[in-house]
Amino acid sequence: MKKKLLVLVLSAVMAVGMMSGCGAKDEASDSKAEATKDVSVVEDQEQETVECELEDGTYTAEFNTDSGMFHVNEANDGKGTLTVKDGKMTIHVSLVSKNIVNLFEGTSEDAQKDGAELLEPTTDTVTYSDGATEEVYGFDIPVPELDKEFDVALIGKKGVWYDHKVSVTNPVKVEE
Structure with missing residues (x-):
């Protein structure tokens, strides 16, 4: 024992x-x-920003949030596509709808300042387990560190900013 x-x-x-x-x-x-x-x-x-030790490439990774309203689409099992290039990480996540119109890496207060660079959505098509498809918004979110929470602010169709904590964990290399 x-x-x-x-x-x-x-x-x-x-x-x-x-x-x-x-x-x-x-x-x-x-x-x-x-x-x-x-x-x-x-x-x-x-x-100084420390670069990630993951080698350049594509990974699947879990995208964790503090919200039931802001999360990865169920068709993707809570995961996004993590891309590492020159030591910098970005995760692409497909959300559940087109209700979130912009994201910002940081707090809602900083997102509303002049010169703030908002993350623009992409239109993603997700396929559910029953074969149904739907168009939703996706975002490419810079990841400062794995396994550590960071701030992301979002604004929806109603024009209100919300603060959230997110993290990216468990990267698994995608075989090409």
Whole structure:
């Protein structure tokens, strides 16, 4: 019994260790910053965006939201298409309708500022398990990190902005 528990714990620790690579800070660069004791270097590194360790390519990934109204279409089993190119990640998700007209990577407050770049919808056709099809809106959403919540604001047909927390998890490489 103790051996099984030990194996289970070690497996969980290894799995977490492997999945924590995307978006994690580079420990070597942190050590260098501390060694130089240069405040400006430390500040620059904290603001630096860390690229993902996933190799360039296409993946399926789970798109999780904090809302029953804003989620991936049931035809796609809660998943979107994650694209990694030059270390930058974007997930394409097909929603349940055409009621959400724009998204913004950030908060609703920032989305309403001058110069805010809104994410425009695409028109996607989804096919349900019974064979029926429907046109819905889809969005290409930049993903700053895997397995970590980030802010997304949306505006619907009524013109009201809403804040949501989303995350992208469990990427699986699509074989080409």
